[in-house]
Amino acid sequence: MEELMSSNLLQTNFAVMIIWGGIFAIFILKLFQSIRLVPTKSAYIVERLGKYHSTLDAGFHALIPFIDKVAYIHDLKEETIDVPPQECFSSDEVNVEVDGVIYISVTDPVKASYGITNYRYAAIQLAQTTTRSVIGTLDLDRTFEERDLISAKVVEVLDEAGATWGIRVHRYEIKNITPPETVKNAMEMQVNAERERRALLAKSEGDKQSKINRSEGVMAETINRSEGEMQRRINEAEGKSEEILTLAKATSESIERLASVISSPGGQSALRMQLGEQYLKQLDGLSKKDTRVVLPGNMVDFDYWLQSIGLKEDK
Incomplete structure (x- = not known):
């Protein structure tokens, strides 16, 4: 009987030691967990007994075990979020598939933790709905030209919501706007027709300029010939005039000399x-x-x- 009691006592003591060892291990674990090294561009949200207590910035921090806990961890660097492809209808009832990328960063960790459940998912949904509404006001041709307009409108709407969510939307870029195959084929035919029209126009402009150049060359040649003939005739007339003047002058001098000789004695x-x-x-x-x-x-x-x-x- 005594042996049985001693055996039970030993088992009880062993169980108590195990329990106290477990409690000590948990305490040590919690003690290590209460020591936090926060990296740069990060923010830790600390809750004390389930209520927001503080925000830990970069550096060393010690928490109270079993009372304080890190509820949320936020990366304050700018991050990119892919917006999945979605179908949108343009104002001329053409179905296009649009996807994009959002560039955001957390500016207020407290609002990002308690202002919304998941700000990333919310930003994606708001970007998709805004994109659909903007594309719905544009024709298909303008959707390819007004990418900046769509991006600016999405950024404007996300910034308004981001003030409540504790985030800042830096920019939104549309990656692809994919129309249906039938529309794509029609657009390719239109582009080819426009390219052929430009080629024909360029060829006609070249022929026109060539004809103008040839006519200008012929005109310049004709003018040069006429000016040369005119100058030749002018030179001949001037030569004849000089010859007549010279002969008249010589004749006049001869007559004067002859008259002088005749009037002299003998x-x-x-x-x-x-x-x-x-x-x-x-x-x-x-x-x-x-x-x-x-x-x-x-x-x-x-x-x-x-x-x-x-x-x-x-x-």
């Missing part, structure tokens, strides 16, 4: 003598050509004839 006799010599030379030439020459019958008549033609002075 000038008229010399002139008659020269004219007589020329006349006799002409008679001599006529006689060599077997030509008949009629002379006066006597010398008196011959002298009279010379006087009539001015080759002999009248005594």
Whole structure:
């Protein structure tokens, strides 16, 4: 009996030791858990007995075991959140698939913890609904051109909600806008037609410019030829004018010199003598050509004839 009692006592003591060992281990674990090293750009939300107590910034912090606990851990760096693809209808009733990326960061860890259950999920849902509403006001062609407008509208709406959620939306980018295959084929045909139209227009503009250049070249050639012909005629006229002026000047000088010689003493006799010599030379030439020459019958008549033609002075 005593052995049985001692055995039960030992078992009881062993169980108590195990319990106290477990309690001590839990206390040590909680003690280590109460020591927190918060990294840079992070924020820890501490609750004391289930109520918000404080926000731990970067550095070393010690909490009260079993009373304080870290309820939320937030990364304060900017993060990207993918917005899943969704179907949207444009104003011309075309169904397109749109996806994007949100760039956000936590600015108020307390609001991000208690202002909303999951701010990431809420930001995605709000971005999708805003994107659908904006695309619903645009035609299909404008949805590809107004990406900045859609992004700006989503950022504006998320910023208004982010003030309550403790987050800041930096930007929203649309990754893809995918229309149906039929619409895509129609758009490709339209692009090809526009490309062919531009090619034909460019070719026609080139032909037009080529013809203009050729006509301008012909016109310039014609003008140059006419100007050259005009200048040639002007030069010939000027040459003839200079020749006539030179001849007139020489004739005038010759006449002046001849008049001066005639008016000088013995000038008229010399002139008659020269004219007589020329006349006799002409008679001599006529006689060599077997030509008949009629002379006066006597010398008196011959002298009279010379006087009539001015080759002999009248005594």
